[in-house]
Amino acid sequence: xxxxxxxxxxxxxxxxxxxxxxxxxxxxxxxxxxxxxxxxITTIFGIPGGHNSFxxxxxxxxxxxxxxxxxxxxxxxVRKTLKLLVYVLLFITILFVLxxxxxxxxxAC
Numbered sequence: 001x002x003x004x005x006x007x008x009x010x011x012x013x014x015x016x017x018x019x020x021x022x023x024x025x026x027x028x029x030x031x032x033x034x035x036x037x038x039x040x041i042t043t044i045f046g047i048p049g050g051h052n053s054f055x056x057x058x059x060x061x062x063x064x065x066x067x068x069x070x071x072x073x074x075x076x077x078v079r080k081t082l083k084l085l086v087y088v089l090l091f092i093t094i095l096f097v098l099x100x101x102x103x104x105x106x107x108a109c
Contacts, residue, residue, distance in 0.1 A: 008092050015085040022081050023056075026074040034066050 030038035041059050044050035060079060065072040 002096060003094070005092075008088060010097070012085065012088055012092065015081060015088060019078065019081045022074070022078045026071075026078055029070060029074055033068065034071070037066060 027038060027042070030041070031062050037059070039048040041055045042048050042050055042052055043055075060075055065075065079094075
């Protein structure tokens with residue numbers, strides 16, 4: 001069981017790194033090729049270049065690909081990595097919560 005947990009945590013760590021790299025590629029591409037969109041997405045308190053996760057997630061899950069196939073490809077890769085990371089984190093949560101829940105139920109009976 002401990003090998004599974006260790007593997008899941010390593011997988012989570014690697015997915016976080018992959019998500020960071022893929023996001024960086026997307027924002028770097030937006031900065032170079034679609035500056036106004038990059039500025040709109042990354043502006044916090046009137047200063048562009050920050051990390052505004054609400055605007056970023058809204059753009060990431062929107063259908064607006066700026067008529068650029070590279071933006072579509074990069075957004076798709078970030079979304080796929082993010083989705084996989086969420087699934088792994090949910091599985092880890094269930095893996096930890098389920099034994100505790102079963103223990104509580106067994107103690108109540």
